[in-house]
Amino acid sequence: MxxxxxxxxxxxxxxxxxxxxxxxxxxxxxxxxxxxxxxxPTTTTPPATCAVPEAPVLSVIDDDEVLSFVLPGGGVVEVAALPASDDPGSATFDQTSTLALAGLSGPTRVLARAAASGCVIDGIFDAVYDVRPTYTGRPDLPGSTSSAVAATNPSIVGWATGYSDYSPGTDVNTGFQTPTNAVGPYGTDVVVLGNSGSITLTFAAPITDGPGDDLAVFENGFTNGTAEQLFTELAYVEVSSNGTDFVRFDSASHQPTAVGSFAFQDPRLIGGLAGKDPGGWGTVFDLGALSNQAAVRDGTVDLSAITHVRLRDVVGASDYPNVGDSYLDSFGRQIFDAHLTTGSGGFDLRAVGVLNQAA
Ligand SMILES: [Ca+2]
Ligand SMILES: [Ca+2]
Structure with a gap:
């Protein structure tokens, strides 16, 4: 018309x-x-829930780190930092996507939220970091501030009771491929993961997120006199409450260059990785550090009932054993450790101890 x-x-x-x-x-x-x-007819669409920012969380963190916040789906983030003992309600937020920890010290609470417009805040990023000049050094030296636990420490209330998977990587002799060596109390026998290998240990009594650290991983690194030097092979630590869905502890490495075969490195450059403490000492992990991860937030992983702990060898060099392989920390940096090790290549696991167990 x-x-x-x-x-x-x-x-x-x-x-x-x-x-x-x-x-x-x-x-x-x-x-x-x-x-x-x-x-x-008029219908009311409820406003969407705001996404929650994500950033690396390490219980102990080097004050050289800069936290980068990412909001899933994009958008502006607001960040606040205050002493952990202060009332979180007193926090002052700034619009930023990064937080440099330089100038901060000791227990520090970091909060982050979406700069909401058109969505409802239903959860925020909330983590407490112990900000220090470096990551922890050797626990066996006088004056150490490390919270690594000795294998004989009575705070260890349990040990792995089994394993559900062992996938050895390269460069490991069959004589070192005995996964039951890591089951039960600490001993000096090991199961060797091999370069890029992994093992999943199980816990009949689940590990729970109690006060402080919740589990301790024992490798067999050895020291060099009284120097802050350690021959170590490192591994990522991941946990699960159903044996299928895992979340990984954040990690950090400031080791700037490749580490030769059976060479030493400074443990104060390393955080959040198993193997950073010498034989006889367990590297501790607090499940609470995982509470901001999406799979924990949505209930996929239940931090009150962790039944599986998986260790994945960090090879410590790119393109090994496969071209394209890369081992990065949570800040995007290459992780270096002793490479190439053969015969007993990769992470050498002695035991995993439990510090907080479900009742
Ligand atoms: Ca805890
Ligand atoms: Ca090894």
Whole structure:
């Protein structure tokens, strides 16, 4: 019915009709519109829930680190940092995507949330970091501030009771491929993961997120005199409450260069990785550090009932054993450790101790 759409020869002759001002054309079109219908029933769509920012969390963290916050789906983030003993309600938020820890010291609470517009805040990033000049050094030296636990420490209330998977990597002799060596109390026998290998230990009494650290992983690193030097092979630590879905502890390495075969490195450059403490000492992990991860937030992994702990060898060099392999920390840096080790290549696991157990 719109005159501007008429294509009959008669209309084409009527050039004036074709160039009617838009307002007039609209009026004519309106004259031909169907009568108005009843308005549709009003429905209220509840506003969406805001995404929660994500950032690396390490219970002990080097004050050289800069936390980068990522909001799933994008958007602006607001961040606050305050002493852990302060009332979180007193936090002052700034719009930023990074937080440099330089200048902070000791237990520090970091909060982050979406700068909400059109969504409802239903959860925020909330983590407590112990900010220190470096990551922890050797626990066996005088004056150490490490919280690594000795294998004889009475705070260890249990040990792995089994294993559900052992996938040895490369460069490990069959004589070192005995996964039951890591089951039960600490001993000096080991199961060797091999370069890029992994093992999953199981716990009949689940590990739970109690006060402080919750589990301790024992490797067989050895020291060099009284120096802050350790021959070590490192592993990522992951936990699960169903044996299928795992979350990984964040990690950090400031080791700037490749570490040679059976060479030492400074443990104060390493955080969040099993193997950073010498033989006889367990590297501790607090399940609470995982509480901001999405799979924990949505209930996929239950930190009150951890039944599986998986250790994945960090090879410590790129493109090994496969071209394209890469071993990064949570800040995107390459992790280096002793490489290449053969015969007993990769992480050497002695035991996993439990510090907090479900009742
Ligand atoms: Ca805990
Ligand atoms: Ca090894």
């Amino acid at each position: 719109s005159p501007t759409r008429r294509t009959t020869p008669g209309a084409l002759r009527s050039r004036a009709l074709l160039v009617l001002p838009l307002t007039a054309a609209a009026l004519l079109a309106g004259a031909c519109a169907p009568p108005p219908e009843d308005p549709p």
